[in-house]
Amino acid sequence: MCGIIGYNGKKNAIPIVINGLKNLEYRGYDSSGIAYFFKEKIKIIKEKGRISELEKNLDNDMPTLAIGHTRWATHGKPSKVNSHPHMVGEVCLVHNGIIENYLSLKEELIKKGYEFKSETDTEVACALIDSLYKKNRNKIEVLEQIQTLLKGSYALLIMFLDDKETIYALRFGSPLIVATSEIGNFIASDIPAILEYTRKYYLLEEGEIAVISKDKVNFQLQGKEVNKKLLTFEHDISSAKKDGYSHFMLKEIYEQPKVIQNFLDYYLNNIDLIPDISNYEKFILLLVVVLIMLR
Ligand code: GLU
Numbered sequence: 001m002c003g004i005i006g007y008n009g010k011k012n013a014i015p016i017v018i019n020g021l022k023n024l025e026y027r028g029y030d031s032s033g034i035a036y037f038f039k040e041k042i043k044i045i046k047e048k049g050r051i052s053e054l055e056k057n058l059d060n061d062m063p064t065l066a067i068g069h070t071r072w073a074t075h076g077k078p079s080k081v082n083s084h085p086h087m088v089g090e091v092c093l094v095h096n097g098i099i100e101n102y103l104s105l106k107e108e109l110i111k112k113g114y115e116f117k118s119e120t121d122t123e124v125a126c127a128l129i130d131s132l133y134k135k136n137r138n139k140i141e142v143l144e145q146i147q148t149l150l151k152g153s154y155a156l157l158i159m160f161l162d163d164k165e166t167i168y169a170l171r172f173g174s175p176l177i178v179a180t181s182e183i184g185n186f187i188a189s190d191i192p193a194i195l196e197y198t199r200k201y202y203l204l205e206e207g208e209i210a211v212i213s214k215d216k217v218n219f220q221l222q223g224k225e226v227n228k229k230l231l232t233f234e235h236d237i238s239s240a241k242k243d244g245y246s247h248f249m250l251k252e253i254y255e256q257p258k259v260i261q262n263f264l265d266y267y268l269n270n271i272d273l274i275p276d277i278s279n280y281e282k283f284i285l286l287l288v289v290v291l292i293m294l295r
Pocket residue numbers: 001002003070071072073074075076082095096097098099120121122
């Protein structure tokens with residue numbers, strides 16, 4: 001599982017995105033990268049290894065919009081060329097997840113003349129969006145369409161070369177939150193990435209497309225704008241960090257009773273947010289027992 005963060009606001013986006021990626025390091029990764037607009041082009045800087053390797057190669061640019069990524073390789077080895085962001089034609093993106101049907105999509109795209117530099121499923125998704133965008137200049141319609149074509153899991157942050165003002169995002173299976181603040185708007189795979197700037201966030205639901213501008217965020221679902229509930233992260237910041245434990249895994253194990261209590265409290269206080277489960281035929285309850293051997 002990798003980390004994703006995008007920022008669009010008033011400040012220099014590079015330190016904000018790098019800081020956000022560092023706050024997502026606990027998710028594990030093997031490489032990292034960042035993309036931003038620079039002189040009518042999109043500049044991509046990426047490196048294999050720790051975020052500190054990426055930092056060594058950063059330029060002194062001051063963009064106010066950027067997307068960043070830490071990769072946990074699933075398709076292709078950890079390497080600079082396989083790292084995200086990827087760019088094909090007019091589309092640049094970062095991806096968390098696995099595109100299961102990428103081989104058949106890749107074959108079709110090769111027939112259309114696309115060439116691939118990396119071994120990733122992500123570059124295929126990027127080329128697919130580019131190919132659709134070449135035929136239909138309506139970005140929202142293209143992003144609606146892509147959701148019917150991609151199989152698997154994805155959280156995608158997307159920049160279009162002809163739109164310097166906006167980050168687009170969508171997800172299936174992999175999580176994304178959209179956060180708002182005085183200094184601009186964020187999109188990230190998890191809360192710790194944005195907590196230094198804001199506690200106000202939206203949960204992006206599957207099927208929705210987030211349109212993140214400097215001064216507003218907007219959500220589209222099946223061609224219509226959706227009004228979503230702005231949530232507040234009420235917990236202590238330390239609860240999103242290691243909080244004294246030496247590893248996140250230990251913290252997760254010891255926090256299980258608290259998490260279940262918080263989960264129940266949250267839904268009992270927000271009955272309207274409980275998903276409609278009346279159409280499900282059966283539920284499978286998995287009980288995982290972890291034994292810790294103490295010496
Ligand atoms: N499947 C993509 C890759 O291998 C994304 C992996 C991730 O979630 O970091 O590049």
